[in-house]
Amino acid sequence: xxxxxxxxxxxxxxxxxxxxxxxxxxxxxxxxxxxxxxxxxxxxxxxxxxxxxxxxxxxxxxxxxxxxxxxxxxxxxxxxxxxxxxxxxxxxxxxxxxxxxxxxxxxxxxxxxxxxxxxxxxxxxxxxxxxxxxxxxxxxxxxxxxxxxxxxxxxxxxxxxxxxxxxxxxxxxxxxxxxxxxxxxxxxxxxxxxxxxxxxxxxxxxxxxxxxxxxxxxxxxxxxxxxxxxxxxxxxxxxxxxxxxxxxxxxxxxxxxxxxxxxxxxxxxxxxxxxxxxxxxxxxxxxxxxxxxxxxxx
Amino acid sequence: xxxxxxxxxxxxxxxxxxxxxxxxxxxxxxxxxxxxxxxxxxxxxxxxxxxxxxxxxxxxxxxxxxxxxxxxxxxxxxxxxxxxxxxxxxxxxxxxxxxxxxxxxxxxxxxxxxxxxxxxxxxxxxxxxxxxxxxxxxxxxxxxxxxxxxxxxxxxxxxxxxxxxxxxxxxxxxxxxxxxxxxxxxxxxxxxxxxxxxxxxxxxxxxxxxxxxxxxxxxxxxxxxxxxxxxxxxxxxxxxxxxxxxxxxxxxxxxxxxxxxxxxxxxxxxxxxxxxxxxxxxxxxxxxxxxxxxxxxxxxxxxxxxxxxxxxxxxxxxxxxxxxxxxxxxxxxxxxxxxxxxxxxxxxxxxxxxx
Amino acid sequence: xxxxxxxxxxxxxxxxxxxxxxxxxxxxxxxxxxxxxxxxxxxxxxxxxxxxxxxxxxxxxxxxxxxxxxxxxxxxxxxxxxxxxxxxxxxxxxxxxxxxxxxxxxxxxxxxxxxxxxxxxxxxxxxxxx
Numbered sequence: 001x002x003x004x005x006x007x008x009x010x011x012x013x014x015x016x017x018x019x020x021x022x023x024x025x026x027x028x029x030x031x032x033x034x035x036x037x038x039x040x041x042x043x044x045x046x047x048x049x050x051x052x053x054x055x056x057x058x059x060x061x062x063x064x065x066x067x068x069x070x071x072x073x074x075x076x077x078x079x080x081x082x083x084x085x086x087x088x089x090x091x092x093x094x095x096x097x098x099x100x101x102x103x104x105x106x107x108x109x110x111x112x113x114x115x116x117x118x119x120x121x122x123x124x125x126x127x128x129x130x131x132x133x134x135x136x137x138x139x140x141x142x143x144x145x146x147x148x149x150x151x152x153x154x155x156x157x158x159x160x161x162x163x164x165x166x167x168x169x170x171x172x173x174x175x176x177x178x179x180x181x182x183x184x185x186x187x188x189x190x191x192x193x194x195x196x197x198x199x200x201x202x203x204x205x206x207x208x209x210x211x212x213x214x215x216x217x218x219x220x221x222x223x224x225x226x227x228x229x230x231x232x233x234x235x236x237x238x239x240x241x242x243x244x245x246x247x248x249x250x251x252x253x254x255x256x257x258x259x260x261x262x263x264x265x266x267x268x269x270x271x272x273x274x275x276x277x278x279x280x281x282x283x284x285x286x287x288x289x290x291x292x293x294x295x296x297x298x
Numbered sequence: 299x300x301x302x303x304x305x306x307x308x309x310x311x312x313x314x315x316x317x318x319x320x321x322x323x324x325x326x327x328x329x330x331x332x333x334x335x336x337x338x339x340x341x342x343x344x345x346x347x348x349x350x351x352x353x354x355x356x357x358x359x360x361x362x363x364x365x366x367x368x369x370x371x372x373x374x375x376x377x378x379x380x381x382x383x384x385x386x387x388x389x390x391x392x393x394x395x396x397x398x399x400x401x402x403x404x405x406x407x408x409x410x411x412x413x414x415x416x417x418x419x420x421x422x423x424x425x426x427x428x429x430x431x432x433x434x435x436x437x438x439x440x441x442x443x444x445x446x447x448x449x450x451x452x453x454x455x456x457x458x459x460x461x462x463x464x465x466x467x468x469x470x471x472x473x474x475x476x477x478x479x480x481x482x483x484x485x486x487x488x489x490x491x492x493x494x495x496x497x498x499x500x501x502x503x504x505x506x507x508x509x510x511x512x513x514x515x516x517x518x519x520x521x522x523x524x525x526x527x528x529x530x531x532x533x534x535x536x537x538x539x540x541x542x543x544x545x546x547x548x549x550x551x552x553x554x555x556x557x558x559x560x561x562x563x564x565x566x567x568x569x570x571x572x573x574x575x576x577x578x579x580x581x582x583x584x585x586x587x588x589x590x591x592x593x594x595x596x597x598x599x600x601x602x603x604x605x606x607x608x609x610x611x612x613x614x615x616x617x618x619x620x621x622x623x624x625x626x627x628x629x630x631x632x633x634x635x636x637x638x639x640x641x642x643x644x645x646x647x648x649x650x651x652x653x
Numbered sequence: 654x655x656x657x658x659x660x661x662x663x664x665x666x667x668x669x670x671x672x673x674x675x676x677x678x679x680x681x682x683x684x685x686x687x688x689x690x691x692x693x694x695x696x697x698x699x700x701x702x703x704x705x706x707x708x709x710x711x712x713x714x715x716x717x718x719x720x721x722x723x724x725x726x727x728x729x730x731x732x733x734x735x736x737x738x739x740x741x742x743x744x745x746x747x748x749x750x751x752x753x754x755x756x757x758x759x760x761x762x763x764x765x766x767x768x769x770x771x772x773x774x775x776x777x778x779x780x781x782x783x
Contacts (some may be wrong), residue, residue, distance in 0.1 A: 032703050072463055076403035086394035089304075093403070097306065102302050104401035139398075146403065170701040177694045177704040195661070195702045218666075269664060 002065035003145060004029045004150050004182040011058035012045050019045045020206045023059070027199060027211075029149075029223060034197035034278055035186035042206045043186040046081055047154045048104030050184070051080045057199055066151050076106055079181075083154040085136045087129030089109055093138060097145075100275040104146040112145035116169075133164030144175050153185035157192055169196055190273040206281035207252065215271060221275045222260060223268040224252045235262075242278040254272050299412040301405055306417060310382050314424055321367065322431055330358050331434040335359060336438035356442065364375055364439070371425075371432055371454040375462035378421045383470020384483040386413055387644075391478045410648050414641055425463035429456065447537035447622055449499045456626045463584055466491045468640035472525030494636075497549045498629065504539050506628050507621060513611045518542060535619040546609025654691060655683060659700050667702055672711035679719065679734040682742075690720060711735045 003026045011024040020042040035043050035296040049061050052069025061067070066074045069116045087096065093116060101107045116123060119137050121130075127138065136156055143151055153172075159163040173196055176183060187193055193200070200217060202209040210217070221241070228250045231240040238260070242253040253270065254260075260267050270278075337458035340356050344347040390396040400406055433440075433455045440446050446455055453462065469490045505589040512531055532538070617625070655678045657671055664671070678684040693698070696707045711728050713719040722728045756766050 032705075053397060053400060063459035069405070072403050072405060075401065075405070078401070079399035080397075082394060082401075084394065086398050088395055088398075090391070091305070092307075098305075099302055100402070103299060103399075103404055105403055142398075146760055166701055170698055173697040173704060175696060177697045195659075195667070195700075198703050198705050215666075271664075 003027055003062070004031065004033070004064065005184060006062045007046075007049075007059065008059050008061075009059035009261045010046070010049060010056055012042075012049060012054060013057040013174075018057075018206055020049070021058075023203075023208050025208055025211050027182075027201070027203060029064075029182050030180065031199040031213075032173075032183040032185070032197050033199040033201060034193035035184060035201045035203060036190055036193055037186075037187055037188065037209075038205035038280060041203045043188075043203050044154050046154050046203065047080075047184070047186055051078060051152055072105075072293045076146060077149045078105060079146055079148035079151045081136070081139045081143050081151075081156050085128040085132075085139040087130075087135055087138060087155065090095060090126065092124050092126055093130075094123040095124075096127060096138060100142045100145055106147045108145050108147050111147075112141055115141045115144070119171075131164075133160050133167065136160060136164070136168055140168065140172065144179070144181075147179070148181060148228050150182045150184065154181070155186050155188070157187065158189075165192065166219070172196070190276045200272070200276075202279045204280045205287050207283065209279040210275075217275055218270065218272065220257055221253065221255050221270050221278075223270050223274070224250075224254055224260065224265040225268065226250060226262075226265040228231050229264075241282050299409060300416065303412050303416045306380075307420070309392070310385075311420055312383075314378075318424060318428060320371070321428070324363060325367070325431050325435045328363055332359050332435070333438050336442070340438070340442065347504050353442070356386065357439070363435075367432060367435070368454070371429055371459050374425060374428060375421075375459060375466040376488055378424065379466025379470040379487040379491055380484045382417050382421060383467040384474045385480045385489050386417055386471050386474060388474030388478060388480040388483045391474070392480060406648050408647065410645060414468075414471060414644065417471070418464055418637070418641070421463040421467040422460045425459040426457070429459040444535040447535060447617065447625075449503075452503070452625070453495060453499065456623075458626055458629045458633070461630040461637070462491075462495065464637040465494060465633040465640070468637040468644075469494075471646075472640045472644055477646055494633075498632070502632075503625065503629065504617075506625060507617065509539055509615045509617050510617050511613055513613045516605055516610050516612050532614065532616060534620050535622075537617045537619070538614060538616065540615040542613045544611055551610075551612075589612050600627055654689065657691060657696055657700055659702065668706045668710040668713070671696075671707065672713055675710075675714060675719070676734055679730065682733075684730050684733070686730055686733055689732045690714075690730065692727050 005027040007023050007024070007025055011021045012019050014103050023042075023046060026251065037043050044177050045053055045054065049056055050068055052067075052075075063074075064077050066077075068078070088099070091099070097109070097112050097116070098282055101109055115137075116187075119134070121134060121138065127135065130138065140153075140156070145154075156172075157168050160168060169192065172183065172185075175181065185193070185197075199212070201210065201211045226249070228245055228248055229252075231243045231250075231252060234240055234252070234254065237258055238254045238256040240252050240254050244251050253274070335356060339346075339352045343352040344351075387396075390399065399409055436455070440451070440455070445451050453459070466487065470483065470487040473486045473490070474480065477483045477486060514531065541553060542550045545551050655674070655714045659670055663670065666706055675684065675690065682689075690711065693704050693707045693711075697704050699734055710781075711720060711722065713724060715730075719730065719732055719734070720728050754768070756769070761769070
């Protein structure tokens with residue numbers, strides 16, 4: 001099947017500084033994929049490249065098998081909600097739906113109307129007067145009603161209060177259940193993504209740190225606590241992502257395909273947030289120091 | 299996209315066309331009366347012998363309308379550029395809505411083409427319509443004044459305002475695109491419009507077609523001893539670019555029928571043994587020192603003969619009124635070409651550079 | 654029809670929690686043979702979780718033979734887990750209520766009651782094994 005998103009060595013440079021570099025990943029279709037990373041990691045850049053708002057400085061990117069924004073047909077297949085959910089402040093909610101209908105051949109007006117009613121939005125209200133949560137929901141409606149195959153959302157809940165956040169994700173998941181659309185959404189909060197994502201991409205310092213199915217990641221990453229040990233001395237199949245030591249004890253976060261047999265270790269389960277933080281701190285150290293120390297010998 | 303652009307364009311277009319409707323009503327009510335007065339009284343005033351009184355009334359007819367609507371075509375293109383052109387793209391870039399527009403199912407090219415097309419056509423239509431109304435209303439006065447080819451009036455009549463409007467709009471759009479902020483783009487558009495209009499009027503337009511030249515005699519009389527030859531060889535509506543005093547070799551030695559020597563105007567006499575010499579030009583013997591032209595008829599006629607003998611003539615450089623519409627067409631074409639070039643820059647920038 | 658809930662801090666995978674809740678409801682008789690489980694859409698709307706999670710739970714239940722999916726209609730219970738002990742639930746519940754009332758009268762707070770119950774329960778379970 002065609003991947004929802006496929007990049008090969010993708011990079012983007014702004015005035016000499018690489019915001020994204022060497023990004024190679026393949027997001028399978030039918031997933032809700034989460035793109036997580038600290039601010040400035042390049043998440044927004046990656047998503048804008050996927051949607052055709054930016055042109056790559058290096059490498060290639062393909063969405064649903066075709067180059068982004070290549071022609072109206074390709075544009076119709078991808079729905080997008082930009083950061084801060086821009087809307088036309090002077091236009092009413094109803095006029096935004098008309099905007100969608102005029103500019104999209106596959107517009108589903110019934111779906112759009114139903115969602116607006118469900119959300120209790122006043123169709124005659126000017127979009128500039130909506131709350132942040134309502135604006136996000138309007139933007140999501142516009143993106144969903146064009147019946148895309150892939151929905152790309154750039155930090156859609158970042159500036160929303162917890163209730164609005166939950167509402168937004170709730171409606172998003174309902175739409176996924178109803179319409180079989182692949183989703184790629186970014187956030188700098190893992191807790192947002194934990195409930196809804198089944199595929200994860202960790203981005204830090206402009207590079208992809210790890211990607212994979214969430215279940216797979218949780219099954220293969222473990223926390224090991226035990227007597228103090230040099231991370232470089234770990235066996236080959238176990239890759240140390242993060243290590244911290246006291247004078248007598250070591251706590252390691254490792255990635256291992258197979259089970260851990262060494263009885264000296266207490267093996268603990270990790271939450272998705274733990275895994276993400278481990279990779280993000282690894283990226284941090286790798287950026288600050290030379291590429292040694294924390295990475296295990298394979 | 300066309301329908302959406304019209305919706306976005308609703309407010310600015312409505313204001314403009316409402317204002318035009320008001321202007322149209324005012325002109326429709328007052329115009330026929332003005333024309334009627336001209337036909338009934340001014341045309342035949344020579345025969346009736348009351349020209350002074352009649353023309354005074356005529357020139358003051360609907361004075362308020364004249365004063366307020368005269369400059370309207372001067373101002374309209376600037377307003378179009380500032381309020382229609384500058385916000386067109388700048389607003390979308392400022393608020394981020396371009397990210398919404400460019401991820402619908404239409405390409406950037408089509409989006410831009412429709413936005414610029416609708417706005418540009420509306421701008422040209424507004425300018426054309428307004429110019430038609432104003433030119434019609436002012437035609438009796440213009441016929442009397444005969445000044446439609448002058449720098450002051452040329453840009454406020456006829457078809458050139460259409461070109462000005464297109465240019466100002468296009469420049470506004472490009473300014474908004476490059477500057478990305480509405481208010482600075484408005485300022486830049488105003489400056490560019492003024493520069494373009496002034497530059498065209500004073501630097502380019504005189505040379506759009508090679509001007510004609512005609513030479514006449516310098517006749518004494520009046521201030522500084524000479525008066526410009528009556529422009530009886532020229533149509534009063536011709537646009538006189540320069541009136542030069544030339545010597546026998548054809549070099550310009552002064553303006554408007556006077557001789558300028560060392561920067562000072564007026565026919566300079568120097569007294570000396572040989573009689574009067576026209577400083578820097580030649581000598582006029584047989585004319586006693588102390589002669590002041592215009593005072594003494596005899597010495598004046600001697601001086602006149604001398605001037606003629608020295609070959610001092612007056613040359614008029616001008617564009618004949620028969621070329622008026624050719625000039626209108628040329629200037630319109632130039633501004634439209636500039637507008638198209640600016641539009642091309644817009645497309646190139648949006649496609650290649652705004653990423 | 655039952656309603657799902659999620660404990661995000663329990664450390665148990667969401668799909669496992671859903672399975673547990675279905676089995677629990679079956680045991681208590683809240684779900685009977687032929688009852689419809691919440692649709693994927695409703696479950697997702699209530700919990701704001703990935704639909705695949707619900708689908709996975711339902712597939713697991715199908716695999717265990719507890720439920721069956723009818724395409725276009727929903728997922729239905731095919732077998733119950735309640736056993737013959739169900740009739741005993743009523744009187745046992747009443748006994749428990751009385752015991753709780755006595756515990757409160759004796760001055761025990763919630764934590765003490767729970768600790769008392771859990772330690773006795775575990776000790777008894779240990780004795781059973783031994």
